Amino acid sequence: MGTPGAPPPTGFVVWLEGLSGSGKTTISRALAPRLRSMGWKVEVLDGDEMRQMFSPELGFSRKDREMHARRVSFVARMLARNGVAVLVAMITPYETSRQAARSVVGTRFFEVWLSCPIEICRQRDPKGIYRRSEEGSVTKMTGVDDPFEEPLNPDLTVDTSSLTVDQSIDRIVRQLASSGYVAG
Ligand code: ADP
DSSP states (O other): OOOTTSOOOOOEEEEEEOSTTSSHHHHHHHHHHHHHHTTOEEEEEEHHHHHHHHOTTOOSSHHHHHHHHHHHHHHHHHHHTTTEEEEEEOOOOOHHHHHHHHHHHOSSEEEEEEEOOHHHHHHHOTTSHHHHHHHTSSOSOBTTTBOOOOOSSOSEEEETTTSOHHHHHHHHHHHHHHTTSSOO
């Protein structure tokens, strides 16, 4: 993107939130090459991966989850202001964290709620985490014994139980284009 000598274009942050199994990892991994093919430099910040590197001391209390989201939003901000399209894949169960991320990133923050009924997420269970929470080896599981607050202000809601991955991505790219973040 851009011409030699010109300042880099401002990037943006797509913040993908939703229950475990709603499709955040799948969609961010598939959206990344799509945006690259449009000329963007892309980074995926996966909440679980970022936890290992950035927040190994944090657990899953509200305070710790909010702190972790704050750290990730700060990295997202730094990348976006240097022209990167940043895809954050993080449960982000609390509205306060979403609002904080929006305010840390500033402008060019695009919040996508991957809404998917918990019964479907439980059937998918890609990481086996619902099973482990039923067995009792995982506690504070979002949607089970920890809340997922319904997003109040998403820029887009995508129901991944009724759309394919490709359809979900098309919808996100279309909305990014009509909001002026990417070329239409
Ligand atoms: P999360 O990162 O939110 O925990 P994952 O992406 O790891 O979720 O898992 C979602 C699972 O649901 C994957 O196995 C994926 O193939 C499946 N899936 C089915 N339909 C969709 C869809 N429309 N969008 C995303 N994932 C989907």
